[in-house]
Amino acid sequence: MMTTEKEYIAYINKALSEIPYPAEPSGLYRPIAYTLDCGGKRIRPMLMLAVVEALGRDKGVAINQAVGLEMFHNFTLLHDDVMDRAEMRRGNPTVHVKWNESTAILSGDAMLTMASQFMMKGCGEKLADVLSLFNKTAMEIYEGQQYDMDFESRGDVTASEYIEMIRLKTSVLLGCACRMGALIAGASHTVQEAFYDYGMYLGLAFQLQDDWLDTYGDPAKFGKNIGGDILNDKKTLLLITALNRADSEQKARLTSLFGTRSDSKIVEVMKIYESLDVESECRERINDYSAKAIACLDKTGLSGDDLNFFINIARQSLTRKS
Amino acid sequence: MMTTEKEYIAYINKALSEIPYPAEPSGLYRPIAYTLDCGGKRIRPMLMLAVVEALGRDKGVAINQAVGLEMFHNFTLLHDDVMDRAEMRRGNPTVHVKWNESTAILSGDAMLTMASQFMMKGCGEKLADVLSLFNKTAMEIYEGQQYDMDFESRGDVTASEYIEMIRLKTSVLLGCACRMGALIAGASHTVQEAFYDYGMYLGLAFQLQDDWLDTYGDPAKFGKNIGGDILNDKKTLLLITALNRADSEQKARLTSLFGTRSDSKIVEVMKIYESLDVESECRERINDYSAKAIACLDKTGLSGDDLNFFINIARQSLTRKS
Numbered sequence: 001m002m003t004t005e006k007e008y009i010a011y012i013n014k015a016l017s018e019i020p021y022p023a024e025p026s027g028l029y030r031p032i033a034y035t036l037d038c039g040g041k042r043i044r045p046m047l048m049l050a051v052v053e054a055l056g057r058d059k060g061v062a063i064n065q066a067v068g069l070e071m072f073h074n075f076t077l078l079h080d081d082v083m084d085r086a087e088m089r090r091g092n093p094t095v096h097v098k099w100n101e102s103t104a105i106l107s108g109d110a111m112l113t114m115a116s117q118f119m120m121k122g123c124g125e126k127l128a129d130v131l132s133l134f135n136k137t138a139m140e141i142y143e144g145q146q147y148d149m150d151f152e153s154r155g156d157v158t159a160s161e162y163i164e165m166i167r168l169k170t171s172v173l174l175g176c177a178c179r180m181g182a183l184i185a186g187a188s189h190t191v192q193e194a195f196y197d198y199g200m201y202l203g204l205a206f207q208l209q210d211d212w213l214d215t216y217g218d219p220a221k222f223g224k225n226i227g228g229d230i231l232n233d234k235k236t237l238l239l240i241t242a243l244n245r246a247d248s249e250q251k252a253r254l255t256s257l258f259g260t261r262s263d264s265k266i267v268e269v270m271k272i273y274e275s276l277d278v279e280s281e282c283r284e285r286i287n288d289y290s291a292k293a294i295a296c297l298d299k300t301g302l303s304g305d306d307l308n309f310f311i312n313i314a315r316q317s318l319t320r321k322s
Numbered sequence: 323m324m325t326t327e328k329e330y331i332a333y334i335n336k337a338l339s340e341i342p343y344p345a346e347p348s349g350l351y352r353p354i355a356y357t358l359d360c361g362g363k364r365i366r367p368m369l370m371l372a373v374v375e376a377l378g379r380d381k382g383v384a385i386n387q388a389v390g391l392e393m394f395h396n397f398t399l400l401h402d403d404v405m406d407r408a409e410m411r412r413g414n415p416t417v418h419v420k421w422n423e424s425t426a427i428l429s430g431d432a433m434l435t436m437a438s439q440f441m442m443k444g445c446g447e448k449l450a451d452v453l454s455l456f457n458k459t460a461m462e463i464y465e466g467q468q469y470d471m472d473f474e475s476r477g478d479v480t481a482s483e484y485i486e487m488i489r490l491k492t493s494v495l496l497g498c499a500c501r502m503g504a505l506i507a508g509a510s511h512t513v514q515e516a517f518y519d520y521g522m523y524l525g526l527a528f529q530l531q532d533d534w535l536d537t538y539g540d541p542a543k544f545g546k547n548i549g550g551d552i553l554n555d556k557k558t559l560l561l562i563t564a565l566n567r568a569d570s571e572q573k574a575r576l577t578s579l580f581g582t583r584s585d586s587k588i589v590e591v592m593k594i595y596e597s598l599d600v601e602s603e604c605r606e607r608i609n610d611y612s613a614k615a616i617a618c619l620d621k622t623g624l625s626g627d628d629l630n631f632f633i634n635i636a637r638q639s640l641t642r643k644s
Binding site for chain 1: 468
């Protein structure tokens with residue numbers, strides 16, 4: 001019997017809840033427990049453990065690395081929320097709001113070091129490979145965040161620049177999760193790379209679906225307000241495509257709305273998107289990346305239920321509502 | 323011939339200047355080069371390399387770890403400056419002033435990961451020991467910074483709490499530097515611990531000398547204004563000792579000055595310090611920790627010039643003016 005997604009999540013949440021934090025200084029450790037307790041899809045550690053099991057090993061052999069990767073992911077969210085001045089995350093106040101900014105910075109730093117500590121546990125002779133993959137991925141994610149911030153003040157971001165930014169900021173961590181599972185399970189270099197590419201394409205599909213949901217999602221299911229990206233003039237693939245396809249009048253209208261914040265702005269921008277068939281461009285890309293992810297599975301040697309597990313995850317990325 | 327302090331500093335600065343940063347995104351990497359180019363005593367990497375050489379190995383075997391430790395140290399300064407809202411560091415504007423706060427947070431994060439990457443280079447079979455020491459030390463430093471922030475809002479900090487705070491925030495990194503040098507040089511566990519304790523006591527003497535200089539130093543030599551700690555009501559050993567020894571009238575006067583900022587405050591607090599003989603308590607502690615550091619050298623097996631190098635550093639900590 002394959003482990004189900006629900007079972008993976010429960011297994012990961014149990015491991016996260018059992019992290020033995022020192023009691024003092026509580027101002028450092030309580031915000032870390034709070035951040036990790038706030039939920040989340042646990043998609044990265046789940047992918048890592050599922051790869052380990054699909055390759056015939058017990059999921060327990062990578063649980064420390066899975067915890068480390070989730071710790072790292074939540075560290076990036078914590079610091080991103082400070083940089084973006086985000087006040088809520090998954091329905092709860094962010095750390096810099098609930099405590100203060102210094103706490104958010106310092107607890108985040110501690111999470112990055114703790115992530116490294118978890119990465120090291122039980123790696124044996126694979127220690128150098130595991131840490132090299134982890135550190136390289138971390139650097140790419142900082143680069144992605146930097147590009148994301150750089151794009152805020154640029155009006156000429158291209159679609160391929162945007163895809164490269166989300167590849168760095170989001171997708172490489174899913175690639176890293178899958179590859180690390182294969183690495184720890186003792187898979188060949190080729191299989192490791194196939195899993196990396198699977199995770200990376202899955203990550204692109206995931207992020208574009210997130211962008212799509214931000215504009216076209218059901219607010220009741222999505223869990224946050226619709227239109228945030230439009231209000232913030234975020235250079236998503238939707239906006240970039242619209243600016244590319246717009247005639248001079250539409251372009252002037254879009255540009256004139258930058259910097260404004262109203263519900264009517266969302267409605268007006270969405271009308272322009274509709275007239276330019278922007279949504280279908282975004283949906284095509286999502287389909288394309290999901291298909292590419294599934295194609296990568298050919299080189300992993302998986303079959304049957306194991307193969308289907310990963311195919312299903314890629315297919316779900318096309319239809320998920322939250 | 324022993325390598326001199328000047329030669330170590332030049333050797334370390336050369337290695338730091340040759341770090342191959344990617345060209346893009348420049349918003350991420352330029353602040354890192356700027357931070358590392360701002361000078362500093364390079365005491366931590368120097369200690370590490372000096373231990374390596376004193377134990378008969380070439381300093382080159384630990385240069386990556388020395389660079390990693392200096393990178394880590396500068397990361398902590400970068401993030402501390404954001405938390406403390408410090409505008410200047412070593413005569414230059416801090417990163418969050420010269421760029422912005424998001425840049426300071428993200429570049430700092432990247433420095434922590436890059437520090438880990440340097441730590442890993444050329445460690446061979448000592449990788450796990452080097453990284454465990456590094457990560458454990460990092461966690462202690464975050465704890466020290468948290469206690470330092472906690473103490474700001476407390477009026478009852480004891481001398482031993484203060485010493486424990488500076489041990490964590492400052493001293494363990496000097497202990498780590500010395501121990502890592504011994505570890506990489508292949509020294510025994512006993513010798514490693516002796517060097518750790520040497521660095522740790524040296525770090526305590528160093529920090530207390532810093533505190534002393536902040537009140538009693540020569541501004542022309544110290545490089546920053548005198549009395550900053552007094553103006554900021556910093557719970558240093560000087561203030562804690564004064565509060566312990568003060569009669570009710572002096573205590574009321576000291577407490578009433580908290581939260582005020584004027585040159586006359588500095589003069590008045592220093593008069594109270596003088597009447598209570600607070601300075602000599604601080605000087606005694608510095609002498610004591612410097613002597614303890616030197617005593618630790620007994621167990622290292624060093625002799626002659628090698629021994630004298632480390633004795634001199636501990637003695638200098640008593641008399642340095644900047």
